[in-house]
Amino acid sequence: MKAVETxxxxxxxxxxxxxxxxxxxxxxxxxxxxxxxxxxxAVWPGEFTVLLGLNGAGKTTLFSLITRLYHxxxxxxxxxxxxxxxxxxxxxxxxxxxxxxxxxxxxxxxxQNLYYHASLHGMSRRRxxxxxxxxxxxxxxxxxxxxxxxxxxxxQRRRVEIARSMMxxxxxxxxxxxxxxxxxxGRRAIIEHVRRLxxxxxxxxxxxxxxxxxxxxxxxxxVLHEGRVLAxxxxxxxxxxxxxxxxxxxxxxxxxxx
Amino acid sequence: xxxxxxxxxxxxxxxxxxxxxxxxxGRFISALVRPLVWLFIFAAGFRSVLGVxxxxxxxxxxxxxxxxxxxxxxxxxxxxxxxxxxxMVYDREMGSMKSLLVSPLPRWYLLTCKLLAGVxxxxxxxxxxxxxxxxxxxxVPPLGYVAILPALILSGLMVGSLGMxxxxxxxxxxxxAGVMNFVIFPMFFASSTLYPLWKIKESSLILxxxxxxxxxxxxxxxxxxxxxxxxxxxxxxxxxxxxxxxxGIAIYGYDPSRGFVGRxxxxxx
Numbered sequence: 001m002k003a004v005e006t007x008x009x010x011x012x013x014x015x016x017x018x019x020x021x022x023x024x025x026x027x028x029x030x031x032x033x034x035x036x037x038x039x040x041x042a043v044w045p046g047e048f049t050v051l052l053g054l055n056g057a058g059k060t061t062l063f064s065l066i067t068r069l070y071h072x073x074x075x076x077x078x079x080x081x082x083x084x085x086x087x088x089x090x091x092x093x094x095x096x097x098x099x100x101x102x103x104x105x106x107x108x109x110x111x112q113n114l115y116y117h118a119s120l121h122g123m124s125r126r127r128x129x130x131x132x133x134x135x136x137x138x139x140x141x142x143x144x145x146x147x148x149x150x151x152x153x154x155x156q157r158r159r160v161e162i163a164r165s166m167m168x169x170x171x172x173x174x175x176x177x178x179x180x181x182x183x184x185x186g187r188r189a190i191i192e193h194v195r196r197l198x199x200x201x202x203x204x205x206x207x208x209x210x211x212x213x214x215x216x217x218x219x220x221x222x223v224l225h226e227g228r229v230l231a232x233x234x235x236x237x238x239x240x241x242x243x244x245x246x247x248x249x250x251x252x253x254x255x256x257x258x
Numbered sequence: 259x260x261x262x263x264x265x266x267x268x269x270x271x272x273x274x275x276x277x278x279x280x281x282x283x284g285r286f287i288s289a290l291v292r293p294l295v296w297l298f299i300f301a302a303g304f305r306s307v308l309g310v311x312x313x314x315x316x317x318x319x320x321x322x323x324x325x326x327x328x329x330x331x332x333x334x335x336x337x338x339x340x341x342x343x344x345x346m347v348y349d350r351e352m353g354s355m356k357s358l359l360v361s362p363l364p365r366w367y368l369l370t371c372k373l374l375a376g377v378x379x380x381x382x383x384x385x386x387x388x389x390x391x392x393x394x395x396x397x398v399p400p401l402g403y404v405a406i407l408p409a410l411i412l413s414g415l416m417v418g419s420l421g422m423x424x425x426x427x428x429x430x431x432x433x434x435a436g437v438m439n440f441v442i443f444p445m446f447f448a449s450s451t452l453y454p455l456w457k458i459k460e461s462s463l464i465l466x467x468x469x470x471x472x473x474x475x476x477x478x479x480x481x482x483x484x485x486x487x488x489x490x491x492x493x494x495x496x497x498x499x500x501x502x503x504x505x506g507i508a509i510y511g512y513d514p515s516r517g518f519v520g521r522x523x524x525x526x527x
Binding site: 067068069088089090092093095097099101102103104105107108112115116117118119120121122123124164 | 260262263264266267269270271273274277278281282353354356357358359360361362363364
């Protein structure tokens with residue numbers, strides 16, 4: 001947690017040490033229900049950070065605050081040093097988001113979906129086409145570009161959403177349970193793809209999941225439980241602090257209801 | 259954020275909505291059948307019962323079908339506006355609405371684009387209706403087809419933002435049946451769609467005032483005059499003021515910290 005505190009008062013200009021995402025002391029309530037309470041962590045470029053939490057832990061609420069779907073009343077969210085409340089347009093231009101709910105049009109083709117997204121980001125048709133070809137070929141989906149999304153399998157649709165989130169060259173990728181409902185192969189394909197993006201393009205990734213087997217030992221993890229961060233750090237560090245042998249045991253111990 | 263960006267965004271949203279409408283065949287057909295039932299059955303049946311005297315913009319006696327055509331045009335827009343506004347809020351659109359709202363342009367602009375896209379779809383429906391009506395010998399002066407366009411944009415925006423306002427503020431209006439009963443039917447019947455205002459005045463003064471202050475009446479009258487290449491300044495002003503009011507409140511209501519996005523998107527995960 002120290003890193004967050006020292007960077008909390010960061011300047012508005014990004015340097016190498018600037019986290020891609022810096023969440024400091026945010027909270028959110030729905031009426032009397034405290035969905036999030038004093039949540040702080042950071043995500044750095046080129047790092048794959050897993051937000052681990054059971055269903056109802058507050059992961060989606062947290063994503064909604066980071067993407068400014070909800071306003072944060074407490075604490076701050078900075079993206080590459082920029083406060084999201086004051087610089088929302090600049091910030092949103094740098095974020096790619098994959099929501100838990102599918103959000104592509106089933107009746108439109110893959111290409112039409114991607115062009116629509118590109119237009120929201122003000123991209124020219126030519127740039128959009130180039131980027132679409134790059135992203136779809138990376139996912140082995142280029143030959144499906146003109147198929148209707150309805151004709152695709154669940155895993156393929158998810159891949160289209162990831163391609164879409166990458167269209168405007170974001171530097172921070174937020175994925176909210178992107179593997180929900182997929183079979184083992186589909187899950188593996190998606191997680192490998194995102195890890196590759198993270199490594200090759202130096203993109204910062206925040207991957208929310210409740211599936212512990214999606215964590216790799218090189219990752220940084222945030223354990224979120226009942227709206228609070230119970231652990232934040234490298235896998236080895238979190239495991240050690242919890243006094244367990246594996247991250248799975250650490251997660252189970254931390255989130256056990258006493 | 260350049261002007262070019264704003265323009266590309268608007269075009270992108272309008273193209274998407276139009277494509278979606280064309281692909282959804284059921285919606286396409288029902289949007290056409292509804293006004294045609296009124297025109298072919300209701301108006302034909304009432305032709306001899308209801309006589310309409312000469313009132314502006316008409317210069318001669320007109321058939322009842324001709325009289326109700328502008329109202330049916332406004333009804334097409336009312337249905338479409340309510341439908342698309344409701345789907346913005348409660349349908350599975352939720353996922354795609356989120357992905358729209360996390361794009362960089364300001365939220366008020368994105369919502370306005372969304373509204374304009376709904377208006378574009380409603381205009382498409384109106385022109386299809388007018389083509390079929392022309393075959394039914396409900397002719398409009400050729401210039402009327404062009405003159406009606408600005409009126410359609412205004413009235414479409416007005417009913418669309420009303421839909422957004424209602425769905426963002428009244429939690430109970432979660433389904434279309436509720437909207438039909440409490441919004442569409444009262445607005446439609448308490449207007450100058452089916453009968454001229456002076457006729458209503460003869461039967462009930464209270465009803466007359468309700469109709470006269472109903473913004474939908476003014477949308478209908480604005481369209482009616484524009485179809486004949488005339489300008490009804492009072493109605494245009496009335497529609498403009500209503501539009502500004504509805505849109506302002508709707509955008510305020512859409513604010514995630516205050517509005518329904520926060521409420522609906524409650525603690526799910």
